[in-house]
Amino acid sequence: MFLNIKKIVLPLVVNLNFTYIGKRDSVSWILSRTHTGGAIQYLCFEKIASSPSCLRMVLSTTVTKEVCYHYQLDSTIDxxxxxxxxxxxxxxxxxxxxxxxxxxxxxxxxxxxSPDVLLERNHYEQFWIAVQAGWLDENEFPVSRSLIDDIKKIEERVVYYSREAKGVVDYNRIQEYAIIFSFVVKHYFGGKWELEKNFSLPLLVEIGQLKELKINPLAMVAKLWSKPAYPPYSLITWVERAKKQLKK
Incomplete structure (x- = not known):
């Protein structure tokens, strides 16, 4: 496989400073480069045991646990x-x-x-205090008749403030919109607050009366703030998935 990569892949990526660094195991071959800011980026070609005659691509970096498979970039590929x-x-x-x-x-x-916004324990503590104090009521965020319209409005504001901040993290703004997001989700779906036992994380649980449907609103808004252009971090994307889950 290395000879194939050397012949086909390297000529296309060598000018981007990618180099072949070896095999992680018997079925994966990895190229990498150091990105501006120090993050290491990985381009991996691999096989899987169940389909040894298939080749797939996996992307990752050293600053996030997120990975990207080829089919997430092109849904027409198996x-x-x-x-x-x-x-x-x-x-x-x-x-x-x-x-x-x-x-x-x-x-x-x-x-x-670039790393996601880092939430410390004190950020969760402040958020929990604000939730318990009833920081928001219906008069402060008048909901419309459209769940998607309300969530879109929230997402647009978070994206706007994130881009205006130009790399500066405004934790107060993140908390504000995490509470508004939670309020809208509760208004349309129902749910209740719960303090997670192991790490004391404020969670909105039993959404739509489903025990398995729960979210960490502060973390979700912080992720959106971190990467507004990344679809999996979209609040709208989560709402669409939740609606499908509740219809089952």
Whole structure:
């Protein structure tokens, strides 16, 4: 496999300062580079035991636990990877995945090379105090008849303030919109507050009367603040998933 990577992949990424660093195990081959700010970015090609004749791509960085698979960048590709039968088809698979990496994967790596907002214990304590004190009532955030419209309004404000802050974390603003987000979720779906036992995290639980449906609103808004352009951190995305889950 290394010879295939050397022939197909390296010529396309060497000018981006990616180098081959070796195998993590018997079925994965990794390239990496150091990004501005010190984050290490990884481009990995790997097989999985259940489909040894398929090749997939995985992206990651040293500053987040998030990973990105090829099918998250191109939903037309099988999640198991691109199948191959011989050296020729293996090279075609490598070329296809590398072009996908260049067109979409680099952008993901850049986004994931800056850390998420770090929430300390005192931020959760302040948030819990504000929740218990009834910081927000319906008159302070008049809900509309549309859940999506209300969530979109909240998300747009968080994104606006995040971009205006230009890298400065405004914890008060994050707390403010975490409470508003929680209020809207409770208004439409129902739910109750609970202080998580192990780490004392304020959670909104039993959303829509489902025991398994719960969220950490402060962490969700902090993530959105960190990476406004990252779809998995979108509050709207979560609401859409929750609606589907509640319909089952």
């Amino acid at each position: 999640p198991f990877g691109i199948s191959y039968e011989d050296q020729s088809s293996l090279n075609r698979a490598l070329k296809q995945l590398t072009h996908l990496f260049l067109s979409k994967g680099l952008e993901w790596l850049a986004l994931m090379s």
